[in-house]
Amino acid sequence: MAISPENRARAKELAKELAEIAGGRYRPDGIPKTFDELEIDAGFVADLITSMAINQSARDISEDEKCVRCPKCKAVPRKHTDDDDEPIVIQTTHGDVEWITESYFCRRCRRSFFPSAC
Ligand SMILES: [Zn+2]
Secondary structure, rough: OOOHHHHHHHHHHHHHHHHHHOOOOOOOOEEEEHHHHHHHHHHHHHHHHHHHHHHHHHHHHOOHOOOOOOOOOOOOOOOHHHHOOEEEEEEEEOEEEEEOOOOOEOOOOOOOEEHHOO
């Protein structure tokens, strides 16, 4: 993935925010953190932000892009409600990422499916 100079500058600004969210350069007792501690703290916040970014990208799928037919029999499922949403946890290189995804139920196949997985 190529990153434009403009987006690299934005990432640099976000890195400053990330460092601040991760607690900064010093421990609560005023002693500077070791490089290992800085890495662990920044990694924790980076993983959290990565999870949030993946969630946001998953939500950005437009209605037109969604496959709202059963992937097996191609039947149109009943209308989706919020009660159909289910949490999904996937493993990423940054750890577990959980998000709520829309689930549909095909009465013909008697199975649930996720449009994002079609
Ligand atoms: Zn079906």
